Amino acid sequence: PAPEELVLGTLYGPNVHDMAFHRSVWCLLHSFADIPIILGGDFNAIADPSVDCSQSSAGWGSGGYVLPFCSTVLGLTDVWRVLNPGDRDYTHLSRAHNTLSRLDYIFISETLFPRVRSLEIAPIQISDHAWVELVLEMDENRGGIRLWRFPRDLYEDEAFRVYIKEQWDLYSQDNQAHADDPILFWEVAKAVLRGAVISYSA
Numbered sequence: 195p196a197p198e199e200l201v202l203g204t205l206y207g208p209n210v211h212d213m214a215f216h217r218s219v220w221c222l223l224h225s226f227a228d229i230p231i232i233l234g235g236d237f238n239a240i241a242d243p244s245v246d247c248s249q250s251s252a253g254w255g256s257g258g259y260v261l262p263f264c265s266t267v268l269g270l271t272d273v274w275r276v277l278n279p280g281d282r283d284y285t286h287l288s289r290a291h292n293t294l295s296r297l298d299y300i301f302i303s304e305t306l307f308p309r310v311r312s313l314e315i316a317p318i319q320i321s322d323h324a325w326v327e328l329v330l331e332m333d334e335n336r337g338g339i340r341l342w343r344f345p346r347d348l349y350e351d352e353a354f355r356v357y358i359k360e361q362w363d364l365y366s367q368d369n370q371a372h373a374d375d376p377i378l379f380w381e382v383a384k385a386v387l388r389g390a391v392i393s394y395s396a
Contacts, residue, residue: 204235206236221377231303246296248293249293269304270303270304273300283296285297287318361387
């Protein structure tokens with residue numbers, strides 16, 4: 195079988211609000227939209243303060259808006275949270291504030307999730323961060339992962355044309371605040387509309 199392609203990325207999120215940094219990451223990841231992604235690192239963001247921080251009153255961190263983007267727009271899965279719904283475990287100790295938080299994540303494309311064998315958060319020891327270990331089954335005899343393609347039958351589907359125009363209108367209305375950044379607006383739109391096409395075809 196042909197070798198598989200994977201995008202393996204690591205990210206260190208700034209500990210200050212930096213929209214330009216995250217915009218560049220989003221656009222880069224969109225350029226690999228048809229290739230399965232594994233993205234890990236210190237995002238400096240809290241997914242859900244009620245369970246991902248020892249002080250539930252804490253905020254989302256400087257990059258809190260990045261995590262919903264990874265899951266809803268890029269279609270990436272927070273592996274540890276899916277395997278441990280509602281549980282608490284932490285990857286970062288702030289000695290200055292005496293708080294524990296889950297700031298380190300591994301996100302993967304949904305197509306890779308059936309291959310997950312385990313994901314563990316190690317104890318926090320010497321560093322103020324814990325390492326996170328993901329184990330995947332990579333079967334050498336398995337063929338390449340099927341890439342998404344636009345369904346040809348939808349070209350002549352009048353109901354689909356009405357549906358996708360409605361989805362575009364909704365997206366445009368909900369994202370007027372980003373319309374002044376055409377690159378971000380269009381790159382995100384492509385991912386959102388692809389999700390709408392998949393939903394329509396299901």
